[in-house]
Amino acid sequence: MSHRFTDVDAVREGLSKVDYLCDSGLAGVVYLADRLDKPVLVEGPAGTGKTQLAKSVAEITGSRLIRLQCYEGLDEARALYEWNYKKQLLRIQTEREADVEWDNISTDIFSDEFLLTRPLLEAIRATDPIVLLIDEVDRVEVETEALLLEILSEYQVSIPELGTMEAVQVPLVFLTSNNTRELSEALKRRCLYLHIDYPSMEREKEIVLAKVPDITENLADQVARVVRSIRRLELKKPPSVSETLDWARTLVLLGVQHVDADVAAETINILLKYQSDITRAGKELATVEGLDT
Amino acid sequence: MGKGGQGSAVTVADHAPGIGTVGGLPVAAGDPLLDLLNGFIAELRAVGIPASLTENLDAMEAVKHIPVEDRDTFKYALAATLVKNQAHWKAFETVFEVYFSLRGAQYEITEDDLEDLADDAEIAAEGDRGGSGDMLSPEELAEMLYRALMRGDAEMIRAAARQAVRRYAGMEPGRPVGGTYYLYRTLRNLDLEGVLERLMDVDQQTEGGVDDFELRLRRDTYELRIAELKRQIEAEIRRRLVADRGVEAMAKTLRKPLPSDIDFMHASREEMASLRKAIYPLTRKLAARLVRKRRHGRSGPLDFRSTVRHSLSYGGVPVEPKFRHPRPHKPDIMVVADVSGSVAAFARFTLHLVYAISSQFSKVRSFVFIDGLDEVTQYFEGTDDIAEAVHRVNTEADVVWVDGHSDYGHALGVFWDNYANDVGPRTTVLILGDARNNYHAPESWIVKSLREKARHLYWLNPEPRSYWDTGDSIVGEYAPHCDGVFEVRNLRQLEAFVDRLA
Numbered sequence: 001m002s003h004r005f006t007d008v009d010a011v012r013e014g015l016s017k018v019d020y021l022c023d024s025g026l027a028g029v030v031y032l033a034d035r036l037d038k039p040v041l042v043e044g045p046a047g048t049g050k051t052q053l054a055k056s057v058a059e060i061t062g063s064r065l066i067r068l069q070c071y072e073g074l075d076e077a078r079a080l081y082e083w084n085y086k087k088q089l090l091r092i093q094t095e096r097e098a099d100v101e102w103d104n105i106s107t108d109i110f111s112d113e114f115l116l117t118r119p120l121l122e123a124i125r126a127t128d129p130i131v132l133l134i135d136e137v138d139r140v141e142v143e144t145e146a147l148l149l150e151i152l153s154e155y156q157v158s159i160p161e162l163g164t165m166e167a168v169q170v171p172l173v174f175l176t177s178n179n180t181r182e183l184s185e186a187l188k189r190r191c192l193y194l195h196i197d198y199p200s201m202e203r204e205k206e207i208v209l210a211k212v213p214d215i216t217e218n219l220a221d222q223v224a225r226v227v228r229s230i231r232r233l234e235l236k237k238p239p240s241v242s243e244t245l246d247w248a249r250t251l252v253l254l255g256v257q258h259v260d261a262d263v264a265a266e267t268i269n270i271l272l273k274y275q276s277d278i279t280r281a282g283k284e285l286a287t288v289e290g291l292d293t
Numbered sequence: 294m295g296k297g298g299q300g301s302a303v304t305v306a307d308h309a310p311g312i313g314t315v316g317g318l319p320v321a322a323g324d325p326l327l328d329l330l331n332g333f334i335a336e337l338r339a340v341g342i343p344a345s346l347t348e349n350l351d352a353m354e355a356v357k358h359i360p361v362e363d364r365d366t367f368k369y370a371l372a373a374t375l376v377k378n379q380a381h382w383k384a385f386e387t388v389f390e391v392y393f394s395l396r397g398a399q400y401e402i403t404e405d406d407l408e409d410l411a412d413d414a415e416i417a418a419e420g421d422r423g424g425s426g427d428m429l430s431p432e433e434l435a436e437m438l439y440r441a442l443m444r445g446d447a448e449m450i451r452a453a454a455r456q457a458v459r460r461y462a463g464m465e466p467g468r469p470v471g472g473t474y475y476l477y478r479t480l481r482n483l484d485l486e487g488v489l490e491r492l493m494d495v496d497q498q499t500e501g502g503v504d505d506f507e508l509r510l511r512r513d514t515y516e517l518r519i520a521e522l523k524r525q526i527e528a529e530i531r532r533r534l535v536a537d538r539g540v541e542a543m544a545k546t547l548r549k550p551l552p553s554d555i556d557f558m559h560a561s562r563e564e565m566a567s568l569r570k571a572i573y574p575l576t577r578k579l580a581a582r583l584v585r586k587r588r589h590g591r592s593g594p595l596d597f598r599s600t601v602r603h604s605l606s607y608g609g610v611p612v613e614p615k616f617r618h619p620r621p622h623k624p625d626i627m628v629v630a631d632v633s634g635s636v637a638a639f640a641r642f643t644l645h646l647v648y649a650i651s652s653q654f655s656k657v658r659s660f661v662f663i664d665g666l667d668e669v670t671q672y673f674e675g676t677d678d679i680a681e682a683v684h685r686v687n688t689e690a691d692v693v694w695v696d697g698h699s700d701y702g703h704a705l706g707v708f709w710d711n712y713a714n715d716v717g718p719r720t721t722v723l724i725l726g727d728a729r730n731n732y733h734a735p736e737s738w739i740v741k742s743l744r745e746k747a748r749h750l751y752w753l754n755p756e757p758r759s760y761w762d763t764g765d766s767i768v769g770e771y772a773p774h775c776d777g778v779f780e781v782r783n784l785r786q787l788e789a790f791v792d793r794l795a
Contacts, residue, residue, distance in 0.1 A: 008366055025369030032370050035358045180581045188377040189347055195379045229513040261506035
């Protein structure tokens with residue numbers, strides 16, 4: 001079986017070409033997922049690029065991205081497959097006149113033609129390379145998680161009427177979780193685990209430079225440093241990377257060349273979404289003393 | 294774990310050059326790397342990280358693909374297969390540092406290093422004046438450190454950390470002291486506070502145009518670099534200790550509890566910080582779980598009338614039983630917490646947790662006491678910053694009556710006199726404390742009467758069960774009057790209790 005990447009550096013370089021900047025840890029895990037044919041469970045704070053990782057990997061490997069957005073109440077019929085029962089009914093009605101044996105009909109109506117594939121089955125049956133993204137898997141109930149287990153470990157789907165469908169090619173699977181609940185041991189065991197945290201100051205600066213057009217090096221540096229300082233405070237919701245980018249774009253639009261205390265105070269509501277956080281950050285940044293470390 | 298751990302430091306160092314060929318190739322059984330990995334995983338389990346057999350096999354598979362020389366990637370690869378919970382990361386990292394601290398080119402300990410170790414010990418013994426060989430003088434070292442921090446060059450910081458350890462730690466082979474002792478010695482000599490001041494002063498003077506905001510940002514930058522330096526120093530000390538004592542012995546000395554297992558009563562400052570960090574995701578998870586439980590919980594009792602009504606359409610056969618809508622009980626909570634000395638941390642975390650999920654209760658009122666008692670509900674109202682409120686409780690509540698030593702009898706008396714009328718059949722009372730009463734009168738009739746008025750009354754004790762009723766602890770006096778007395782020493786137990794409560 002051929003692999004998608006030759007080594008860890010290839011992953012990192014590929015990702016950075018599509019403006020997804022990452023460290024060697026992340027690249028290593030993606031590389032391993034490819035080599036070991038294992039799904040990757042990506043956790044981390046909101047807005048650190050978990051979903052984007054799957055998209056970027058799909059882009060650099062030239063794969064099609066199939067996405068399953070999870071939500072409470074997600075079931076088999078939405079995730080795996082469903083029988084197209086209207087069509088089955090039609091079929092039965094047309095056969096009725098023709099006086100066909102029951103056995104024939106019953107095998108007929110449970111064939112490929114009447115199967116509606118949903119994302120998971122589609123990923124298994126596709127012949128082209130696939131990246132499967134199962135987004136926010138922590139939103140489904142624990143019981144529903146079990147739906148995923150077969151596909152994650154064996155890359156197959158069992159349909160009682162048709163038998164087992166095995167993967168034509170092994171898709172690269174990413175599961176993301178915002179960690180609102182503990183995922184089951186069974187699920188975790190089948191996956192490689194990757195925790196994406198907020199990027200380092202240097203990397204965040206690179207990200208800002210890559211993603212925000214027309215920003216000066218100097219401003220990007222300041223943006224990254226301010227955000228880093230804010231994240232050190234104990235806040236309800238620290239600013240995410242996407243919020244950093246929004247802030248940087250705003251500053252560029254406002255024509256700001258240099259961030260000082262006033263500019264920061266006026267625009268900080270783009271970074272922080274809770275009033276208590278805004279007050280605290282405003283108070284903290286006004287003092288030179290710094291945190292007690 | 295006997296067999297797996299045979300790959301001790303010496304064999305590792307001996308085999309180290311040969312390992313390089315492992316990357317990408319199948320590894321034969323009995324390979325020193327696999328032996329080392331076995332010991333490593335056994336140690337992870339000893340720390341409390343649940344690494345299953347399949348995960349173990351995955352790790353073995355993973356190391357075939359990632360060369361051990363690429364240390365960071367190697368670390369993440371192992372973590373990806375073995376550690377599936379972010380809260381365990383720190384523990385993992387420590388074990389990793391111990392087991393693999395001698396791997397990878399720049400980390401390898403050579404014979405020279407071991408000799409250095411002996412030399413350094415002598416130098417340190419001679420006193421501060423002995424700058425021999427490639428050792429820097431204290432002034433040179435201070436300058437190097439200053440430059441490294443100024444520029445934030447990772448390599449320089451690492452080099453400075455190494456020099457600092459050689460210079461100041463005074464490590465002696467075979468001496469049975471922990472790494473913290475050496476760390477303390479090194480840091481004391483470096484005077485990092487002073488260095489920070491110096492860095493800040495220079496910034497303030499040379500560039501006249503720098504405003505306070507910019508200064509603040511720079512200070513943060515320097516502080517982070519200093520934190521990095523400390524980490525490097527720690528790593529260097531650990532590396533040398535491992536070389537001296539062997540992997541397993543070191544792993545055992547460094548074994549630390551996971552955040553959810555840290556004992557509230559004996560947490561160090563650092564552990565407190567990691568507890569504070571752990572509590573927020575925990576409350577979020579707990580709240581999400583409780584909301585789900587509520588929504589998906591079993592339906593209510595059988596609705597007889599509706600069942601009969603629906604049975605009519607089946608000719609009187611009750612085919613479809615109907616149930617009432619569940620009306621989950623939302624308790625009123627009254628928390629009465631001892632906030633004296635050693636149990637204060639416990640009270641803080643419990644208050645934090647209870648308020649974080651207060652939407653699950655119809656009302657939460659809280660009281661704190663030492664020998665006097667004060668209501669602190671108002672601190673939590675109208676703020677969404679629980680940490681801040683808890684802080685105010687600590688500083689502003691009026692809880693001292695006579696001498697500031699716990700007096701459960703008197704505190705409960707005050708509670709009974711002032712608030713007992715608010716305790717009703719929907720109220721759940723939680724009393725938090727170790728019941729170390731300093732030999733005052735227990736007044737346990739109050740607990741008894743409270744329980745009669747309340748729906749439930751629970752007592753949470755942060756002491757290990759084996760300490761109860763020893764010395765001046767009188768849990769036994771109160772216990773018969775409670776619906777339950779629980780040992781709650783760590784976040785894990787606290788979470789389990791709150792889960793039950795809601």
